[in-house]
Amino acid sequence: MKKLVREYEFTPEQLNSVKALAKKLSLTETTASLLYARGMDTEEKMLSFLDPGKQHFLSPFLMRGMKEAVELIARAKEEGWNVAVFGDYDADGIGACAIISRALRTFGIEPYLYVPERTEGYGLSIRAIDAIFDEFLPDLVITVDCGISNAEEVEYIKEQGAYVIVTDHHELPERLPDCIVVNPKLHDDYPYDNLCGAGVAFKLACALIGERAYAYLDFAALSTVADSVPLLGENRDIVAEGLRLIGKSPRPAFAALLQKTAPVTAQTLAFTLAPRINAAGRMGDAHAALRLFTTENEEEIPPLAEKLNLYNAERQRCCDELYAQVSSRIREQGAYGNVVMLAGERWNAGFVGIVAARVAEEFSRPALLFVKHGNMLKGSARSIEAVNIFEALKACSEWIEEFGGHSQAAGINVKEENFERLREALDRYIADHYTREEFTPVLSVCEPKDSPRRLAQELERLEPFGIGNKRPLFAVQAEHVDANQVKPDSPHISFPLDGMSFMYFGGAKDLKLLRSDVKKTIVYEYNLSTFRGREYLKGFVRAVLADGLSGKRVELDALEEQLHTLGLPPAGERMDTESLNVLLNERLQSCAYGLAAVCFSRGTLAAFPALKGLPVDVFRLSSPNVGNTVLYAPEEGCDLSAYRDIVFLDAPAGDPCLTGHARLYYNGDICGYAPIKESEVKREELLKIFAAVKAGGLRGDTFAEAVAACGGLGFGEEQLLFALSVFEELGLVVLDGGNVRTVRGERKDLTDSSIYMAAVRLKEE
Numbered sequence: 001m002k003k004l005v006r007e008y009e010f011t012p013e014q015l016n017s018v019k020a021l022a023k024k025l026s027l028t029e030t031t032a033s034l035l036y037a038r039g040m041d042t043e044e045k046m047l048s049f050l051d052p053g054k055q056h057f058l059s060p061f062l063m064r065g066m067k068e069a070v071e072l073i074a075r076a077k078e079e080g081w082n083v084a085v086f087g088d089y090d091a092d093g094i095g096a097c098a099i100i101s102r103a104l105r106t107f108g109i110e111p112y113l114y115v116p117e118r119t120e121g122y123g124l125s126i127r128a129i130d131a132i133f134d135e136f137l138p139d140l141v142i143t144v145d146c147g148i149s150n151a152e153e154v155e156y157i158k159e160q161g162a163y164v165i166v167t168d169h170h171e172l173p174e175r176l177p178d179c180i181v182v183n184p185k186l187h188d189d190y191p192y193d194n195l196c197g198a199g200v201a202f203k204l205a206c207a208l209i210g211e212r213a214y215a216y217l218d219f220a221a222l223s224t225v226a227d228s229v230p231l232l233g234e235n236r237d238i239v240a241e242g243l244r245l246i247g248k249s250p251r252p253a254f255a256a257l258l259q260k261t262a263p264v265t266a267q268t269l270a271f272t273l274a275p276r277i278n279a280a281g282r283m284g285d286a287h288a289a290l291r292l293f294t295t296e297n298e299e300e301i302p303p304l305a306e307k308l309n310l311y312n313a314e315r316q317r318c319c320d321e322l323y324a325q326v327s328s329r330i331r332e333q334g335a336y337g338n339v340v341m342l343a344g345e346r347w348n349a350g351f352v353g354i355v356a357a358r359v360a361e362e363f364s365r366p367a368l369l370f371v372k373h374g375n376m377l378k379g380s381a382r383s384i385e386a387v388n389i390f391e392a393l394k395a396c397s398e399w400i401e402e403f404g405g406h407s408q409a410a411g412i413n414v415k416e417e418n419f420e421r422l423r424e425a426l427d428r429y430i431a432d433h434y435t436r437e438e439f440t441p442v443l444s445v446c447e448p449k450d451s452p453r454r455l456a457q458e459l460e461r462l463e464p465f466g467i468g469n470k471r472p473l474f475a476v477q478a479e480h481v482d483a484n485q486v487k488p489d490s491p492h493i494s495f496p497l498d499g500m501s502f503m504y505f506g507g508a509k510d511l512k513l514l515r516s517d518v519k520k521t522i523v524y525e526y527n528l529s530t531f532r533g534r535e536y537l538k539g540f541v542r543a544v545l546a547d548g549l550s551g552k553r554v555e556l557d558a559l560e561e562q563l564h565t566l567g568l569p570p571a572g573e574r575m576d577t578e579s580l581n582v583l584l585n586e587r588l589q590s591c592a593y594g595l596a597a598v599c600f601s602r603g604t605l606a607a608f609p610a611l612k613g614l615p616v617d618v619f620r621l622s623s624p625n626v627g628n629t630v631l632y633a634p635e636e637g638c639d640l641s642a643y644r645d646i647v648f649l650d651a652p653a654g655d656p657c658l659t660g661h662a663r664l665y666y667n668g669d670i671c672g673y674a675p676i677k678e679s680e681v682k683r684e685e686l687l688k689i690f691a692a693v694k695a696g697g698l699r700g701d702t703f704a705e706a707v708a709a710c711g712g713l714g715f716g717e718e719q720l721l722f723a724l725s726v727f728e729e730l731g732l733v734v735l736d737g738g739n740v741r742t743v744r745g746e747r748k749d750l751t752d753s754s755i756y757m758a759a760v761r762l763k764e765e
Contacts, residue, residue: 001617001623002545003441004442005443005445006445008446021036025047027458028454028455030449030455031458031461034446034462035049053244056234056237058203058234060203061207062188062190062191064189065182066182066204069180072140073107073208077107077109079139081138082112082140083142084132084138084140085111085142086124086147089115089286090145090277091222091274091289092227093197094223094286095220096219096223097115097201099198099202100142100204101113103201103209104208106212112135112138113290114128119349123146124157125153126153129156129160139163143164143166144201145198147177149170151176164177167182167201169183169195169197182200182203183200194233195234196223196229197227198220198222201220202216202220217241219293221241221243221245224238225266230466231469239269240464243265253293256302257272266464266465276309276312277308279308279312282348282350282354283311283350284350289308315351318351319355323358325344326344330363334642337365337423338365338366339426340366341422343370343377344369344370344371344372345372349378352370352371353382355369356381357409360383360384361384362624364441365439366382366383366384366387376401377419379412379414380409381409381411385408389407390406392426395425396429399425400418444470444473446472446475452526456527473542474539475523476539477522478497480517483504490508492507493508497522500538500539502541509620510544513546515701516557517552517554518548518618519550520544523541523545525539526538545622546617546618548618552708554632556721557619558600558601558632560703561634562652562672563725564636566676568655569654570652571664572664576669577670580667581610587628587645591628593628594626594643595628595643595644597647597649599650600650601650601674604650604667614630618633620635621639626642637657638656638658639657640658643660647665648664648665648666648667650667650671651667653676675722680719686723688715689715690742693742699738699739703724703725703728703735704721706735722759730752
């Protein structure tokens, strides 16, 4: 279950500063609080943040190696050298090549461009160097977005008689290349070290040709967003200026990929443009993306853009297939350690990074996926925000052949024989350096104190949003919510709350939870849109967090769920309550993952002190990360197949969950279906209930809601709910627009109802 934390909590002195700044800058207190909490704690910093742009650009010559790089490039021009540019195959590397090649041409040098395909591996390689020298014979090689970890390859270039300039942004290895190196992470006077590779290339372009390099800010903006570096400091200024440039006059390559005129945001760059550029490299044709971004022939652009669109569609299909294979393997092998590591022989190396990122997010742990090549495994690592995967790999480097990257992502090669050793070493390192709490997904929320419309308008000034400057989230408390699908069978729902309209995309899975009276926190972001000149404000729901121990009607909701899952209970080991407590204690102490405790009556939890402090989910799991949890009133088909141990705290009367290969235990002391066992099943009694229902007046979105609203019609709430479930199965009653309506028809036999027959069987046991 996700954890809510306040985005800001201030001391009285800080709060006074926030209020003063809000008044001085004519901001709401909420906006001023957000800025203050994100490091803008002075008027100057707030104004700078609210007005990002080129006026804040830093001098490129503050960066170590920049002066020497410019001098060497100037010499290359004067002496007529051949200059080659070597870049990476992703959106950052392609953007960097586009920037530096244009800057060199403007400066007076026609460069040779080389980007390896993904199958050649990341960074400089002897094979790639040989290919460049065979075709071009350069006197100077400039790397962009790579090279910092290629000390040996740089020496090889020098042995061929060429000079080298390395421009990169990745973490510094122990041994630096012996050449001119431009990297903001070097110790120097440059105050910002989070530029991406194209950002560094842009600064070199500025050093070479001055403000004429600003024409390439669209490339720099795209690469900055694509490489997931923080959108703070100079990165924020680069992206803001790049978006203005795209919005004012998108270059043909961008226009061909966008295929629309809607406003372009950082999210557009991240989810529309960047995937298409990356798709070319992932599909083995990085040259197509490079050509699109470097050609001067506009007739080439439409077919190249269409090729990238097709690559992206194919990439999506391939990633979905790979994700399905990885998910299946995880369910077979389990994911109960501090890191998820898998290898496959036929997986495509171009997609493992994307899928690893998805797995890391889903399981709230670092994920490493490898592809086998002979006795070598080549893979990609992706991490969660709390865990620096680069440092973890560095600490376990004795089992690694080579790796490179940054805190959240890395490329890694390991011998097959060292795979398990690396997994064990990473698991130990993470256990020793991080707490369990750091693996809990966190949502930072604000309390909206101001006019929603004014606040939403002010928040637009915090764009561009992204890493390091996330779109602010807000939280509102609710119990029963009048939620409905936007149209029949739609996965999306909408509802009114606190005087505002909310939209929950893909929220149909939480419809039962929203309609129940369980106390819940709805996490949302403000969205302003304009249609036909009119401005509309909505809350876009991002999460629903429930207090599983609350709600007066939830016992009826739980019973309604159980009535639909009656049947043969799952096979498992029968234990008493005391023994189960011992088992639970043992499992909880040994591992933070793999245990699901299931109950059908909330009162059952009182008998299990071992579970105190665990999150309690209702109806369905709130997180797929297989963290130890309690699930109350599981809905039909609830998927627990990734768990190692499933403990039924009270004996079930059916099998509502998908349990996969889990070890199953159930309590022989406590009955989880007492209300069903105690229900009256005599025909004459059920006829009386049917007559009362036929008289009308029952209203609700579910039978449980209708029963709670009428108090059971004098028959008892649980008895009435049982009867309604039987009648519905027989086609005698339906829920129609919030009304419980009887249906005229032929006489039905109670024995045709599986619910009724299951209740009879339970009473006879």
